[in-house]
Amino acid sequence: MIKIVNAESLQDRTIRLEFSDGTTGDYDLQPLIARGTEMVKPLEDNAFFQGFFLELGALCWPNGFELSGRGIQRRLREQGKLRPLDQVA
Numbered sequence: 468m469i470k471i472v473n474a475e476s477l478q479d480r481t482i483r484l485e486f487s488d489g490t491t492g493d494y495d496l497q498p499l500i501a502r503g504t505e506m507v508k509p510l511e512d513n514a515f516f517q518g519f520f521l522e523l524g525a526l527c528w529p530n531g532f533e534l535s536g537r538g539i540q541r542r543l544r545e546q547g548k549l550r551p552l553d554q555v556a
Contacts, residue, residue, distance in 0.1 A: 470524025
């Protein structure tokens, strides 16, 4: 099971994530937030967005919204944005 082991906020709505298998990638949540669904609407507020935390290897927010490490990693791989942690510039 792939878990997120570290998360760091970058600019805008992008979070740099490190995964339990030694890979990393920068995940842009803006396209997800743009959908405007009930669960992601609070993420439009920067203070709320910055309140993310990791729980059991998932990326979570206080309103109960969470994203699995496996799902995020798969999307990053499909976008060509996943790389080994030792190749981070």
